[in-house]
Amino acid sequence: MSFVPTDPLGLDELLSPEDAAVRDTVRAWAADRVLPYVADWYERGELPGIRELARELGALGALGMSLEGYGCAGATAVQYGLACLELEAADSGIRSLVSVQGSLAMYAIHRYGSEEQKQRWLPGMAAGELIGCFGLTEPDAGSDPAAMRTHAKRDGTDWILNGRKMWITNGSVSSVAVVWAQTDEGIRGFAVPTDSAGFSAPEIKHKWSLRASVTSELVMDDVRLPADAVLPGVVGLKGPLSCLSHARYGIVWGSMGAARASFEAALDYARTREQFGRPIGGFQLTQAKLADMALELHKGILLAHHLGRRMDAGTLRPEQVSFGKLNNVREAIEICRTARTVLGANGISLEYPVMRHATNLESVLTYEGTVEMHQLVLGKALTGLDAFR
Template sequence: MSPRTSAPLELLDLDSALSEEERQIRAVVRQLMDERVRPHVADWYEQGQLPARELAREFGKLGLLGMHLSGYGCAGASAVAYGLACLELEAGDSGIRSLVSVQGSLAMYAIWRFGSEEQKQRWLPAMADGEAIGCFGLTEPDHGSDPASMATRARRDGDDWVLDGGKMWITNAPIADVGVVWARTEDGVRGFVVPMDTTGVSTQEIRHKMSLRASLTGEIVLDGVRLPAAAQLPEAVGLKAPLSCLTEARHGIVWGALGAARDCLETALAYAVTRTQFGRPLAGFQLTQAKLADMTVELQKGYLLALHLGRLADAGRLRPEQVSVGKLNNVREALEIARQCRTILGANGISGEYPVMRHANNLESVLTYEGTSEIHQLVIGQRLTGLNAFA
């Protein structure tokens, strides 16, 4: 008979810090992952595919798309509830959480926060239902961590705008119906709501990825794209607007990375108590228990950090540099947990039969996107010292 094990997040009774509603939301998303994603995600990852539209409609039915926004068909859930959903989504796969967070925290949030009433009515209900897919065009081929140097331009031509340039590493781009695209104008950086079937817009899926393979990533090319004046996001002025969208999305990453780490740790724990070497279970060796203990401590610390940031967000007091602390710590620790879990599984750690290497590969992308570790270190450093060390 196998020894009784304890789930990693049960050690400190962290569920007691959640409301009954928050636990119910988490349970619903976890069940969805168990039924709809986990049986198939290894194949999606291996094949570099994702039934994104089908999944988006299912997520829309549960109110997961833009769930922390209010009105326009959005659920109006708390920041903590949204974070718990992200945790469960990424426990399935980082690509699944990326689909939801890019839709809700980047594309939908940008329209919800900075858009006109006409833009909100046109797009948000359809996006909340999963009938319309959105993407967020900020990163460029030569400008990732330094969006202020973006090369995409928007110029006025009569009452219209004309956009030229390109965006790279854009989640959902290959299937998106609408893109929130950021461009430099003579008045600074502005945002535009771009229907992706507009003449001059083309996309190409990025292939041969070693990470986030169960996610649709693409390049957007803008060649003389003519848009009416009404396409501009009226309240988005300057680079602060897209950066605020990134802050919104990073909060989901703070939680989501913990989901990948938890799934790895639960897998390694179950493996260690059943796999026998030298006449006893792997879990019976001191070195293995030391690894499991250290990883569990870091997972719980990250969870407490995420929960604290979520409560601050719900109180309207969350600051960007605080989100940087969460993103820096939780993604970095999640990646280390995935790597350690892989050592416990030995050769099986690289097998697609187990989720550990898939999570580890995915977290290499999560470590980089929406702010590299170095960028978040500089954000925190600037807050501590009052000095800008970005350039």
């Protein structure tokens, strides 16, 4: 068998025909609907047509992809991961749209919501007709969500919700926000219709990362909610943290998509860019960079596959997701930075995807658990000692 530079370990052999079909379908959609336009979206700092994109992603079965019922595709964890990889190979903002919709907002309702809540929200969200967001992070509570100030008080049979959430993907275009708040009973989740009086979602501007993505603040000023807005299936931080673990799994795969796009751009450039009378790919220093990038990229994809098989078997632990998120995002950023050096000055141009992926990954490195938090999760798992406090 011949050696394939873009698949040096033959990882395609790990895929079933169904897996490959999912990957190829999402890759073709991204090539048609995202790649021709995303540099312009990024430069302008907007994601135009997000609702149309959401409906198309719903038609692909990419929203709530690994959930069962309610119009969801019921795909395997590996198939969902492959979709995340292909989406982030186009842009992290597109993968974030899908992750927040499916792995955070839909997952929370699917796992912890009442049957009425599931019937009300999930079919429309799976189809992309309704967009959802997930409100956990606050201006003063990021890595320490237990310190959140958003609170909900009972008023008769209703709830009165007050607070602020920050850095919320999809916020200003959402129909429903899953908002986590302090209550007298502990932290509870609420399915909040975004047309509720007192709810607003001003968009956050002036970002230098995830520019082709809608990012908002959520503002709740005396939002009155009926009793059936609360998610009945969970009390405490285990609710939002379990959702985050599900979403982090998608990042394990998605970050490798950004890395792959940058590596392949560098590999193609090295074969064609000539200096000193020959392609720069013929020089030892460039080949060393390409070899090191290929090593880390395909080790990361192998790790993602392994975690996906464990998730499908029902044996994946949150600490293992932290392992994957910490390693793969960190290595993806390094791949992007190395690819930029291969491209030289051209590497900072939006004519190539490398700098866009590198800046996007700076956000991916931080959200859904910073490097330090995942190091401490693993440190606790390794030693049995809690260093968080």
